[in-house]
Amino acid sequence: xxxxxxxxxxxxxxxxxxxxxxxxxxxxxxxxxxxxxxxxxxxxxxxxxxxxxxxxxxxxxxxxxxxxxxxxxxxxxxxxxxxxxxxxxxxxxxxxxxxxxxxxxxxxxxxxxxxxxxxxxxxxxxxxxxxxxxxxxxxxxxxxxxxxxxxxxxxxxxxxxxxxxxxxxxxxxxxxxxxxxxxxxxxxxxxxxxxxxxxxxxxxxxxxxxxxxxxxxxxxxxxxxxxxx
Amino acid sequence: xxxxxxxxxxxxxxxxxxxxxxxxxxxxxxxxxxxxxxxxxxxxxxxxxxxxxxxxxxxxxxxxxxxxxxxxxxxxxxxxxxxxxxxxxxxxxxxxxxxxxxxxxxxxxxxxxxxxxxxxxxxxxxxxxxxxxxxxxxxxxxxxxxxxxxxxxxxxxxxxxxxxxxxxxxxxxxxxxxxxxxxxxxxxxxxxxxxxxxxxxxxxxxxxxxxxxxxxxxxxxxxxxxxxxxxxxxxxxxxxxxxxxxxxxxxxxxxxxxxxxxxxxxxxxxxxxxxxxxxxxxxxxxxxxxxxxxxxxxxxxxxxxx
Ligand SMILES: Nc1ncnc2c1ncn2[C@@H]1O[C@H](COP(=O)(O)OP(=O)(O)OP(=O)(O)O)[C@@H](O)[C@H]1O
Ligand SMILES: [Mg+2]
Numbered sequence: 001x002x003x004x005x006x007x008x009x010x011x012x013x014x015x016x017x018x019x020x021x022x023x024x025x026x027x028x029x030x031x032x033x034x035x036x037x038x039x040x041x042x043x044x045x046x047x048x049x050x051x052x053x054x055x056x057x058x059x060x061x062x063x064x065x066x067x068x069x070x071x072x073x074x075x076x077x078x079x080x081x082x083x084x085x086x087x088x089x090x091x092x093x094x095x096x097x098x099x100x101x102x103x104x105x106x107x108x109x110x111x112x113x114x115x116x117x118x119x120x121x122x123x124x125x126x127x128x129x130x131x132x133x134x135x136x137x138x139x140x141x142x143x144x145x146x147x148x149x150x151x152x153x154x155x156x157x158x159x160x161x162x163x164x165x166x167x168x169x170x171x172x173x174x175x176x177x178x179x180x181x182x183x184x185x186x187x188x189x190x191x192x193x194x195x196x197x198x199x200x201x202x203x204x205x206x207x208x209x210x211x212x213x214x215x216x217x218x219x220x221x222x223x224x225x226x227x228x229x
Numbered sequence: 230x231x232x233x234x235x236x237x238x239x240x241x242x243x244x245x246x247x248x249x250x251x252x253x254x255x256x257x258x259x260x261x262x263x264x265x266x267x268x269x270x271x272x273x274x275x276x277x278x279x280x281x282x283x284x285x286x287x288x289x290x291x292x293x294x295x296x297x298x299x300x301x302x303x304x305x306x307x308x309x310x311x312x313x314x315x316x317x318x319x320x321x322x323x324x325x326x327x328x329x330x331x332x333x334x335x336x337x338x339x340x341x342x343x344x345x346x347x348x349x350x351x352x353x354x355x356x357x358x359x360x361x362x363x364x365x366x367x368x369x370x371x372x373x374x375x376x377x378x379x380x381x382x383x384x385x386x387x388x389x390x391x392x393x394x395x396x397x398x399x400x401x402x403x404x405x406x407x408x409x410x411x412x413x414x415x416x417x418x419x420x421x422x423x424x425x426x427x428x429x430x431x432x433x434x435x436x437x438x439x440x441x442x443x444x445x446x447x448x449x450x451x452x453x454x455x456x457x458x459x460x461x462x463x464x465x466x467x468x469x470x471x472x473x474x475x476x477x478x479x480x481x482x483x484x485x486x487x488x489x490x491x492x493x494x495x496x497x498x499x500x501x502x503x504x505x506x507x508x509x510x511x512x513x514x515x516x517x518x519x520x521x522x523x524x525x526x527x528x529x530x531x532x533x534x535x
Contacts, residue, residue, distance in 0.1 A: 009280070055466075076445075076450045077448065078448070079446065080447070082448075092439060107444045107454075108447060108448055108449055108450075151447070155448075197323060215317075
């Protein structure tokens with residue numbers, strides 16, 4: 001599903017690489033936590049998977065494709081097979097819940113009939129049934145993140161990338177979001193999630209990958225958060 | 230692709246940027262009106278040039294039978310074959326002469342009808358036997374008109390010697406000068422229009438970065454992401470070009486037919502008809518749509534990550 005081969009990435013005008021010689025493999029259906037202190041390279045790791053950035057050296061394979069050799073015009077096609085969720089939700093404030101989810105399908109040219117059918121289904125799945133017509137501003141943080149997850153999942157992606165999805169939520173709400181991500185993972189979708197949330201990592205006991213100053217320092221199945229911040 | 234969705238996005242974009250859009254529309258309209266105007270002035274200059282204007286410098290008109298009454302030099306009747314032969318051989322002897330064309334009265338009539346085809350009144354006022362046959366003379370040195378004039382003016386059989394340049398040259402110089410100024414001004418205006426479009430796209434891309442960012446993440450094609458911006462620019466350009474077209478049509482109407490009424494005031498000039506004006510309009514519309522679209526595309530490469 002995802003393979004990194006000796007990946008090094010240095011941002012322009014930075015003397016220290018954000019990722020340094022990282023090699024690992026993530027199989028289909030896995031649930032992986034990415035941990036490490038601030039600036040350790042977690043977001044960079046995820047941005048490489050999304051092909052928002054490219055490696056300096058080393059190879060990134062996602063869904064069987066070498067992203068360094070994937071031509072620019074094929075990138076959108078690749079991203080349609082991924083879902084993404086961020087700490088800041090990234091919803092459109094002037095569209096309703098249902099419109100926000102539908103937007104993801106409209107802009108990739110899905111037929112209206114499909115949209116009308118799938119949007120309520122996925123809103124139901126994330127526990128927002130009946131809130132279709134609310135505006136994002138009228139929802140709690142947890143509910144907004146559910147909308148974002150619905151949008152990421154509406155296209156039934158093979159892989160869900162989540163960068164600190166609970167970073168803005170209280171512990172109670174975070175648990176709800178994690179249950180949802182776990183449920184999505186059980187449908188067969190691979191989930192890779194960067195987080196600072198010790199409780200969650202310790203409770204879920206999934207595979208944990210730890211980065212430190214851009215290096216891979218730990219890769220543990222059924223792991224724990226494992227360090228104090 | 231969902232047409233309605235795209236159209237509504239364009240509408241939202243244009244309204245959000247109303248002042249910028251207006252600036253684009255106005256600058257495109259002005260520069261295209263100038264472009265069209267300059268093209269039409271060129272056509273007008275061409276319409277005013279007779280058949281021989283660009284080909285020769287001097288015309289030696291020979292007496293026809295009607296000239297006897299009006300031109301003293303032709304009092305002895307139309308030119309004879311002997312006179313014609315003599316004039317031709319003397320013309321050939323002049324060192325300044327480069328080439329001589331002979332035009333029959335019928336040929337002159339045909340060219341006259343051609344030139345005034347848009348002015349029926351004028352075209353129908355002349356009959357073939359009113360036209361003179363002539364020698365049309367090309368000179369090695371175009372300024373040496375006087376050499377030919379002094380040699381042939383007053384010769385038996387010669388009705389008149391005319392400098393092709395003399396009559397309209399000052400006017401053409403003026404008009405050509407004006408079109409050159411117009412081209413410089415319109416080059417500036419088009420540049421301003423393009424810069425305005427680039428800036429509009431920049432502002433527009435910035436104010437929509439949330440949407441476009443999400444589009445990118447969910448895998449919208451770069452074409453799909455860029456298209457609303459390009460359509461916005463093309464649409465504003467189209468409106469500007471439409472205004473320019475109205476301006477050109479109105480301009481011709483008020484200069485020539487109404488308002489200034491140049492056709493009535495200067496009846497001897499062949500003014501361009503509606504045909505050339507209408508011919509220019511598709512070009513104006515095309516430039517009006519394509520240039521802003523290209524400018525938008527260039528701006529997007531810089532200001533919109535896809
Ligand atoms: N766009 C960028 N340009 C330059 N440097 C960057 C950029 N993005 C990240 N970096 C640098 O790369 C390093 C890794 O950043 P990254 O965002 O991957 O860390 P992170 O683990 O996600 O941190 P956090 O937990 O705070 O989100 C940091 O030193 C950061 O300053
Ligand atoms: Mg980060």
